[in-house]
Amino acid sequence: MTVRTGLIGLAGAAAVLAVLVQFNAALGLPAYLIVLMVTILFWIAQATSWNLLSGFAGYFSFGQGAYVGVGAYSMAVLTGRNDVNFLISIPVGGLLGGLLALGVGAVAFRLRSLRGEIFALLTLAVPFILAAYARITHSIDGGQGTTIPLPGFPSWIADFQHLLFFLELAVAVVAVGVALAVHGSRFGRGLAAVHDAEDAAEVLGVPTFRYKMLAIVLGGAIGGMSGALYALQTGFVTVENVFGLTIPLFVIVMSVLGGRRHWLGPVIGAALIVVLEDRLAAFGLESWSSIILGALLAGLVVLAPEGLYQRLRTHPWIALTTFAVVLVGLSITGYWAEVDAILYAMLSAAVVAIVLDRFHRKPPKAAPPKAAPSKAAAPGEEAEPPEPLIPAQIAEPDGRVLVSCRDVVRDFGGVRALDKVSLEVSEGEIVGLVGPNGSGKTTLVNLLSGALAPTAGTIAIGGQQIAGMAAHRVAHTGVARTYQIPKPFASMSVRDNVAMAVMFGRRGASLAEARHRAEQHLATVHLAHLADAPPSALNLHQRQLLEMARAIAAEPLVLLLDEALAGLNPAEIDDAVAVIRRIHATGVSIILVEHLLRVLHHLATRIVVLDRGRLIAEGEPSAVLSDPAVVTAYLGRQRA
Amino acid sequence: MITVQAALAGALIGGLYALMAAGLSVTWGVLRVINLAHFGLILVGAYLTYQLVSAWGFDPLVTVVVTAPLLFVAGAALQWVYDRLNIVEFNSLLVSFGLLMIAIQVATNVWTADFRRMAARDNAYATGSVELGGGLVLPTTTLLAFTFAVLIVGGGHVVLRTTFLGRGMRAFAQDRTVAAAFGIDHRRLGLVLGGVAGASAAVAGMIFALGNSLTPATAYEWFGTVFAVVILGGVGNLLGTLLAGVGVGVLSGLVSVIWSPSTEPFALFLAIILALLLRPQGLFRRGGVA
Numbered sequence: 001m002t003v004r005t006g007l008i009g010l011a012g013a014a015a016v017l018a019v020l021v022q023f024n025a026a027l028g029l030p031a032y033l034i035v036l037m038v039t040i041l042f043w044i045a046q047a048t049s050w051n052l053l054s055g056f057a058g059y060f061s062f063g064q065g066a067y068v069g070v071g072a073y074s075m076a077v078l079t080g081r082n083d084v085n086f087l088i089s090i091p092v093g094g095l096l097g098g099l100l101a102l103g104v105g106a107v108a109f110r111l112r113s114l115r116g117e118i119f120a121l122l123t124l125a126v127p128f129i130l131a132a133y134a135r136i137t138h139s140i141d142g143g144q145g146t147t148i149p150l151p152g153f154p155s156w157i158a159d160f161q162h163l164l165f166f167l168e169l170a171v172a173v174v175a176v177g178v179a180l181a182v183h184g185s186r187f188g189r190g191l192a193a194v195h196d197a198e199d200a201a202e203v204l205g206v207p208t209f210r211y212k213m214l215a216i217v218l219g220g221a222i223g224g225m226s227g228a229l230y231a232l233q234t235g236f237v238t239v240e241n242v243f244g245l246t247i248p249l250f251v252i253v254m255s256v257l258g259g260r261r262h263w264l265g266p267v268i269g270a271a272l273i274v275v276l277e278d279r280l281a282a283f284g285l286e287s288w289s290s291i292i293l294g295a296l297l298a299g300l301v302v303l304a305p306e307g308l309y310q311r312l313r314t315h316p317w318i319a320l321t322t323f324a325v326v327l328v329g330l331s332i333t334g335y336w337a338e339v340d341a342i343l344y345a346m347l348s349a350a351v352v353a354i355v356l357d358r359f360h361r362k363p364p365k366a367a368p369p370k371a372a373p374s375k376a377a378a379p380g381e382e383a384e385p386p387e388p389l390i391p392a393q394i395a396e397p398d399g400r401v402l403v404s405c406r407d408v409v410r411d412f413g414g415v416r417a418l419d420k421v422s423l424e425v426s427e428g429e430i431v432g433l434v435g436p437n438g439s440g441k442t443t444l445v446n447l448l449s450g451a452l453a454p455t456a457g458t459i460a461i462g463g464q465q466i467a468g469m470a471a472h473r474v475a476h477t478g479v480a481r482t483y484q485i486p487k488p489f490a491s492m493s494v495r496d497n498v499a500m501a502v503m504f505g506r507r508g509a510s511l512a513e514a515r516h517r518a519e520q521h522l523a524t525v526h527l528a529h530l531a532d533a534p535p536s537a538l539n540l541h542q543r544q545l546l547e548m549a550r551a552i553a554a555e556p557l558v559l560l561l562d563e564a565l566a567g568l569n570p571a572e573i574d575d576a577v578a579v580i581r582r583i584h585a586t587g588v589s590i591i592l593v594e595h596l597l598r599v600l601h602h603l604a605t606r607i608v609v610l611d612r613g614r615l616i617a618e619g620e621p622s623a624v625l626s627d628p629a630v631v632t633a634y635l636g637r638q639r640a
Numbered sequence: 641m642i643t644v645q646a647a648l649a650g651a652l653i654g655g656l657y658a659l660m661a662a663g664l665s666v667t668w669g670v671l672r673v674i675n676l677a678h679f680g681l682i683l684v685g686a687y688l689t690y691q692l693v694s695a696w697g698f699d700p701l702v703t704v705v706v707t708a709p710l711l712f713v714a715g716a717a718l719q720w721v722y723d724r725l726n727i728v729e730f731n732s733l734l735v736s737f738g739l740l741m742i743a744i745q746v747a748t749n750v751w752t753a754d755f756r757r758m759a760a761r762d763n764a765y766a767t768g769s770v771e772l773g774g775g776l777v778l779p780t781t782t783l784l785a786f787t788f789a790v791l792i793v794g795g796g797h798v799v800l801r802t803t804f805l806g807r808g809m810r811a812f813a814q815d816r817t818v819a820a821a822f823g824i825d826h827r828r829l830g831l832v833l834g835g836v837a838g839a840s841a842a843v844a845g846m847i848f849a850l851g852n853s854l855t856p857a858t859a860y861e862w863f864g865t866v867f868a869v870v871i872l873g874g875v876g877n878l879l880g881t882l883l884a885g886v887g888v889g890v891l892s893g894l895v896s897v898i899w900s901p902s903t904e905p906f907a908l909f910l911a912i913i914l915a916l917l918l919r920p921q922g923l924f925r926r927g928g929v930a
Contacts, residue, residue, distance in 0.1 A: 060730065060733075060734075062737075107913070116729065116730050117674055117729060117730055117733050120730075120733060121867055121871075121912075122912075122913065124863060124864075124867070125864055125867075125909045125912050125913060128863070128864050128905060128909060129905065129906065129909045131905075132902070132905035132906060132909075133906075135902070136902040136903075240857075244857075244860070245741075245860055249737070249738075249741055252734070252737070253738075256734070287745065287748065287749050288745075290741045290742070290744070290745035291741070291742045291745045291746065293738070293741065294737075294738035294739060294740070294741035294742040294745070295738065295742060296738070297734060297735070297737065297738035297741075298734075298735040298736075298738035298739055301727070301731050301734045301735050301738075302725050302727065302731075302735065305731075
């Protein structure tokens with residue numbers, strides 16, 4: 001489904017709902033259904049707001065209450081205390097929510113250590129601070145709470161519930177529309193890559209900082225607008241109501257239940273949880289609702305962390321039919337009140353989807369033909385796999401300097417990992433970088449790819465200084481790297497992993513174009529037969545090849561291979577060496593970190609030796625490898 | 641003089657923060673479980689103390705004889721579940737968030753959301769105080785908090801440093817696979833550790849109930865201070881936890897005297913944020929578990 005059809009569908013659904021509600025009296029829809037829908041729409045907006053950063057990009061937040069609070073107090077202070085029109089208070093709430101998010105993001109995302117649980121704990125602190133501030137500031141709250149009077153509204157709206165419904169519908173449509181557009185865009189792909197493997201995404205050219213900032217600000221603005229409506233809806237705002245932990249619990253349960261990786265997940269989760277809550281209240285079980293939600297959260301994280309949406313979409317029509325049949329069936333028999341019927345219909349659809357998924361679980365979608373290398377080369381299929389990318393001209397080593405390091409120093413605390421290393425790499429070279437463990441090889445790779453900044457000295461790629469540049473911009477100067485331990489994007493197919501690199505590479509491309517070009521790069525590393533497989537189905541060798549495919553897809557001038565042969569058996573090493581030669585033949589210069597001197601001897605045009613952070617030798621392979629200083633560094637003193 | 645008094649009282653109350661933080665810090669550092677349900681255990685411990693004292697006339701300090709074994713079992717059971725279902729790190733944060741909500745709701749259903757406080761005649765400690773020279777007065781509750789903190793948190797530190805069990809845990813925190821290869825039974829270790837964390841929650845709950853009114857929502861109010869202590873002290877570092885607890889206590893004591901009590905949360909949360917930003921590995925580097 002494209003973004004466009006999605007948006008049209010969303011607008012259509014909203015229009016139908018609006019008409020149903022506007023003429024509910026004539027259509028015989030009871031008023032309490034409108035109240036229920038108002039609540040559902042509020043939580044759809046909130047869960048979607050949370051999901052933009054926490055679901056798509058994986059930065060879990062416990063601080064949703066902060067946005068609700070900022071929005072609610074915008075309404076309370078402006079409309080409740082100063083008689084400003086509520087239509088002004090809503091965008092003000094959105095603006096303040098966005099600004100708050102901007103502040104949180106600017107602090108949190110500057111620091112790489114603030115990931116995972118540390119980010120979550122930081123977001124936990126934000127509503128507490130705001131709550132303390134609101135409590136002591138008398139012009140905001142002062143500990144008494146604030147009442148918001150019923151606003152006036154035009155005569156074509158029947159009553160206050162109808163007004164609320166239209167406002168909530170508008171905000172929810174904006175929220176879901178934004179989520180839908182983000183999900184289908186380049187931005188959304190970037191967020192998914194951040195979720196799966198943030199470091200790898202950054203060095204492939206994804207502007208991770210900017211994307212995370214954009215996601216958190218969008219989420220904050222939506223949360224603030226919707227929070228302003230919360231104040232209007234409840235008519236009375238207290239610090240405990242908005243800044244407490246109930247709101248984060250609700251949005252997290254809803255998104256986890258529905259599914260966090262898709263825009264529809266929070267919508268499904270919100271609808272189901274609100275109806276469930278409503279029924280619990282009707283049976284007089286309010287005091288159990290937190291217990292049930294808490295247990296649901298704990299159970300879901302263990303049993304179905306991917307959420308309902310994943311299950312529903314494998315059999316969407318069966319689930320939808322179940323929903324409709326149960327709903328109509330129960331309504332016709334008249335045995336169950338309407339909302340009960342809706343709840344039971346939802347639950348049966350969910351159960352059917354889960355059960356079908358259990359018993360019908362297809363073998364992983366594109367069952368990867370395991371013995372495919374020979375198959376791909378079978379004569380009948382020659383036309384099918386795309387040609388490996390072979391450029392018209394094979395680059396001659398014409399001496400243009402691509403990488404130039406001057407007196408590069410890098411300290412970690414008191415440890416000097418690199419000490420005044422100067423190095424040049426020219427077009428067409430394969431430079432082998434060797435040295436004992438801890439000699440600074442990987443540090444050098446991290447500096448060249450921009451993952452770390454040098455403590456002193458300069459690094460230029462293709463004549464452009466990169467010291468202090470963000471890693472994704474370094475990538476665009478023409479550097480790509482692989483990781484010693486492969487870091488694939490786990491939620492994407494092998495093809496899409498490579499397509500990510502094309503999309504965010506130096507030239508950039510649309511998703512469709514990127515997928516097409518990805519095929520060529522997969523062919524170069526002989527992985528085309530696994531294009532549809534998930535990365536989890538690959539063995540170590542294939543993952544290393546995927547790393548290489550992803551790196552060359554960025555169309556680099558220089559490729560940094562960090563121990564790309566580690567852990568491979570002899571046959572796989574031969575295979576990988578052949579791939580490296582093919583990549584080199586396309587005109588890419590290569591810096592290869594490797595321990596296998598025998599391989600380097602044949603492969604490298606030049607060898608550079610590091611020992612304890614210093615460059616101790618460089619030159620033609622056989623000369624360097626027989627240098628006594630190198631032998632001492634590598635094999636110990638006795639052998640020298 | 642009033643500032644000295646505030647700083648001293650703050651330092652002693654800091655003992656309570658350290659007691660609350662110790663269990664959280666060790667399970668996070670060693671078992672990689674960020675157990676928000678620990679706050680639930682402290683809450684239940686506090687209410688059980690209240691119940692035993694009010695209904696059966698126990699001396700408040702003696703209640704630990706009942707609550708500590710109970711919460712030892714609860715803590716060990718929790719850890720057994722986390723371990724069986726392989727819930728660690730981020731997932732443990734989510735799962736235990738759900739469990740905490742359950743604990744708070746159960747406490748609300750049993751003891752209601754009203755404030756509960758032990759009657760003065762049952763609880764002699766609440767009103768007692770020790771007078772030092774120069775007009776310094778220290779409430780008994782804070783002295784008890786500090787004494788228990790030194791005994792339990794400091795004692796835990798010594799155990800981890802010196803005993804075979806402690807070495808095993810440290811080895812396990814640093815590299816699970818290698819530790820397992822050398823015959824360290826992580827299941828049993830985890831159960832013991834989870835249990836001890838639970839028992840420490842019982843003590844922390846008892847100390848809290850001595851000097852404060854109870855309401856289920858207080859569990860949320862501990863979050864900020866306790867996580868500040870855990871992170872400032874260094875995850876898994878018990879001596880650091882004790883020092884950080886005292887430091888945070890002094891800070892909030894001073895802030896509430898010098899500015900006003902209402903600015904206390906700001907100072908605390910500023911401390912956490914600065915701690916997270918500047919030294920996510922903790923203020924005190926070596927000497928702990930991890």
